[in-house]
Amino acid sequence: MILANKVRLKPTPEQESQLWKSADTARWAYNWTLARQEESYRNGKKFIPDRSLRKELTQLKQTAEYSWLYDVSNNVTKQAVKDACDAYKQYFKKLSDKPCFKSRKRSKPTFYNDNVKLKAAEYLPDAAKHINPRVSFDGKYWYLSVGVEREDEKTNWTGEVIGVDVGVKELAVCSNGMVFHNVNKTKVVKKTEKRLRRLQRKVSRQYEMNKEGSRFVKTCNIVKVENRIRLLHRRLTNIRKNHIHQATAAIAKTKPSAVVMETLNIKGMMKNRHLSKAVAQQKLYELKRQLQYKCEKYGIRFTEADKWFPSSKTCSDCGQFKKDLKLSDRIFKCDCGLKMDRDVNAALNLAKLAN
Numbered sequence: 001m002i003l004a005n006k007v008r009l010k011p012t013p014e015q016e017s018q019l020w021k022s023a024d025t026a027r028w029a030y031n032w033t034l035a036r037q038e039e040s041y042r043n044g045k046k047f048i049p050d051r052s053l054r055k056e057l058t059q060l061k062q063t064a065e066y067s068w069l070y071d072v073s074n075n076v077t078k079q080a081v082k083d084a085c086d087a088y089k090q091y092f093k094k095l096s097d098k099p100c101f102k103s104r105k106r107s108k109p110t111f112y113n114d115n116v117k118l119k120a121a122e123y124l125p126d127a128a129k130h131i132n133p134r135v136s137f138d139g140k141y142w143y144l145s146v147g148v149e150r151e152d153e154k155t156n157w158t159g160e161v162i163g164v165d166v167g168v169k170e171l172a173v174c175s176n177g178m179v180f181h182n183v184n185k186t187k188v189v190k191k192t193e194k195r196l197r198r199l200q201r202k203v204s205r206q207y208e209m210n211k212e213g214s215r216f217v218k219t220c221n222i223v224k225v226e227n228r229i230r231l232l233h234r235r236l237t238n239i240r241k242n243h244i245h246q247a248t249a250a251i252a253k254t255k256p257s258a259v260v261m262e263t264l265n266i267k268g269m270m271k272n273r274h275l276s277k278a279v280a281q282q283k284l285y286e287l288k289r290q291l292q293y294k295c296e297k298y299g300i301r302f303t304e305a306d307k308w309f310p311s312s313k314t315c316s317d318c319g320q321f322k323k324d325l326k327l328s329d330r331i332f333k334c335d336c337g338l339k340m341d342r343d344v345n346a347a348l349n350l351a352k353l354a355n
């Protein structure tokens with residue numbers, strides 16, 4: 001299997017400005033590609049293959065106006081065009097939403113580069129082939145991530161099947177009794193979010209105060225506060241991601257023979273206005289992604305339940321269907337006498353699916 005290895009880069013100031021240039025160029029090429037595809041779509045034409053767009057870009061480079069494209073490696077734009085085409089293809093096949101333009105402010109600076117000759121490269125495992133090398137910036141540091149082909153680990157499985165029920169109240173409840181709490185309810189996250197909100201209010205106040213007519217002006221102080229905001233966002237992301245890593249590692253390390261998870265319906269969950277924020281913060285797709293690759297690493301079978309499988313409303317003991325179960329019913333009670341936590345009941349139902 002291919003595992004990603006990520007190392008922090010320690011660029012010199014000159015190197016860092018080159019990294020920014022590459023990231024900006026990649027973003028520009030991505031947006032240019034999306035715009036070309038959309039234009040073609042509006043004019044009733046078909047999807048433009050990325051080969052033709054790359055040719056078009058090469059011609060553009062030769063004009064004086066776009067000569068700055070030569071400042072970065074050719075692979076940076078080439079891959080950005082391919083990424084945008086892939087995203088558009090996914091949208092055409094109705095597999096994902098329409099790809100968005102990347103804004104300088106909101107998108108994560110990232111680009112493809114296969115010739116990073118930076119200090120960190122020496123820490124990378126000495127594999128024959130590095131796949132898909134990407135450089136990214138998380139608001140504080142630059143990283144290089146490469147895929148490395150690894151041999152699967154041999155494991156003695158326990159024969160157990162673990163059902164994993166995920167949600168908003170708890171991050172994950174497993175059929176073997178393991179519970180992973182919602183990290184967003186902890187003191188440290190709540191405190192950080194509070195500080196973030198305070199700074200966001202502060203910066204919008206500063207923008208109002210320094211307005212020149214109808215134009216907003218960015219002062220040194222605003223830049224400072226915006227930097228602090230970015231670091232707090234980064235911190236929250238890291239806390240959440242780390243918590244998921246711990247949960248998924250703990251599940252995989254019990255070495256079950258199989259793991260069953262419900263099919264995520266995030267779009268459906270997000271429709272509930274009162275829950276949408278909590279759902280987004282849980283990063284359930286990230287949970288699934290991590291659980292999936294960690295299972296693969298240990299040779300554990302990973303399956304997803306059918307989208308319509310009523311894991312919550314079925315009795316895990318007698319199999320009776322309880323259609324009047326409300327979201328507020330935390331305890332599942334059945335006529336057969338079963339009485340247990342609703343999430344544990346759901347996890348037990350999921351575990352049964354693998355047999």
Ligand SMILES: [Zn+2]
Pocket residue numbers: 315316317318319320334335336337338
């Ligand atoms: Zn029952």
